[in-house]
Amino acid sequence: MTIRSKAYLNGAEGQACVHCGVRDDTVVGAHYQGIRAQLLGKGKGTKPHDILCVADLCAKCHSKFDSYEVSGYSDQYMKKVDASEQFLWCCLVTAQRRFQQGILTIKDVNPVEGRVK
DSSP states (O other), rough: OOOOHHHHHHHHTTOOOOTTOOTTOOEEEEEESSSGGGGGBTTTBBBOOTSSSEEEEEEHHHHHHTTTTTTTOSSSSHHHHHHHHHHHHHHHHHHHHHHTTTTTTOEEEEETTTOOO
């Protein structure tokens, strides 16, 4: 089962890029394309799960991640590993943001206080 959520993706509207901080009209919920994407729902013609693998990225950062330009490594494998790790960090920051927006909810946790009710 692949998890899809328009509300989760649309949560990127008006947000700052979680990688560079820019707030422009190009920020979208970008899907993870890293070295383990297939383990997170990616397949031929299928993006990974929305709630696990989306990061709010501007067009510039999205492009850099897609081409592994975010990494300072020269070795191709290490470039992919480093870019994947950086992207997953952006996914975690985005998930935290969606929780604070009230889009991602956990039944017994208050998003404002961040603790169990």
